[in-house]
Amino acid sequence: MFDIFGMPIQVIMGQVAIGLINGSFYAMLSLGLAIIFGLLNIINFSHGALYMLGAFVGWMLLNYLGINYWFALILVPIIVGIFGVIMERFLIRKLYHVDHIYGLLLTFGIALMIQALFLNLFGVSGQLYEVPELLKGTLNLTFMYLPIYRGWVLVASVIVCGSTWYLIERTKLGSYLRAATENPQLVQAFGIRVPTLITLTYGAGVALAALAGVMAAPVYQVSPLMGVDLVIIVFAVVVIGGMGSIGGAIIAGFGLGIVEGLTRVVYPEASSVVIFVVMVIVLLVKPSGLFGKAV
Known part of the structure; x- marks a missing residue:
């Protein structure tokens, strides 16, 4: 069976799954x-380095301490999240009332330092992180054989993203967070410690990057450069979705992942730039952005 691109439907569906x-x-x-930009107005250019840091912390826990993947999913976001809390408390907090460019430059500098540290320690070669035993093997989807681990990544990310959206948009804690960024003095008057709330929010955003790093470790090689190109793509995704829109x-x-996958079928040479083309059009x-509010 062929579709409008003259390609077998199995190929199309396979690329959609990969996307x-x-x-x-x-x-x-x-x-x-x-989360970090929408609630704190900080352009966190260190996000790719923190994603890489999460992957490396997971790798080190396994190889140096024997702590397996499942425990790493819990420990790594906590460890890297604490590092993010320290960053916010002693560095980023001082920039909340100045132009966004200063926060971008600071976090970019932090990213370069983290990357340089791991390049000196491990070089440019990637480190292998074995897929956990429970998630080895493949699933026969008729149109492709999908590695079980990659299916797990998809399901887990949907759960994490959906839970985070619900927490911020539909709970009392989320309403406190949004109110604290819009009118911190009023929220403080109700007895809520706004600085602590902001610090924990930044730590949570960093923890999400670290969690993604742990989940990416068995899919990609753990390398000091693994977050360099990805952070540019992710910034484009945020701009397309709307800066600050959860x-x-x-x-x-998810949508741009599918677009990127389909582009590999139609015009493979453009797959590496299609997201940026979409960004320009949007x-x-x-x-x-598609879901952002005009200022």
């Missing part, structure tokens, strides 16, 4: 970026 898996990482990373980041992440038509 969804890539979109899982785009969605989780862009979600963390959207739901927009999730939808754009900015021309709706500068605030």
Whole structure:
């Protein structure tokens, strides 16, 4: 059976599945970026380095301490999240009342330092992280054989993204977070410690990047450069979804993963730039992004 592109439907569906898996990482990373920008107004350019840091912490826990993948899924976001809390408390907090460019430059500098540290320690070669025993093997989807681990990544990312969206948009804690960014003095008057709330929010956004890093470790080689190109793509995803839009980041992440996968079928040479082409078109038509609010 052939579709409108003159390609077997199995090939099309296979690329859609691969696109969804890539979109899982785009969605989780862009979600963390959207939380940090939407609630704190900080452009966190260190997000790719923190994603890499999460992968390396998971790898070191396994190889140096014997802590397996399942425990790493819990421990790594906590460890890297604490590092994010320290960053916010002693560095980023000082920039909340100045132009966004200073926060971007600071986080970019932090990213370069983290990357340089791991390049000195491990070099440019990637480190292998074995797929956990429970998730080895493949699933026969009739149109392709899908590795069980990649299917797990897709399901887990949907759960994480959906839970985070619900927490921020539909719970009392989420309403406190949004109110604290819009009118911190009023929220403080009700006895809520706004600085602590903001610090924990930044730590949570960083923890999401670290969680994505752990989940990516068995799919890609753990390398100091693994977040360099990805962070540029993720920023494009956030811009397309709408800067600060939590739901927009999730939808754009998964959607653009599919677009990227289908482009590999139609015109493979353009697959590496199609997301940026979409970004340019969206900015021309709706500068605030698909789900963003005009300022």
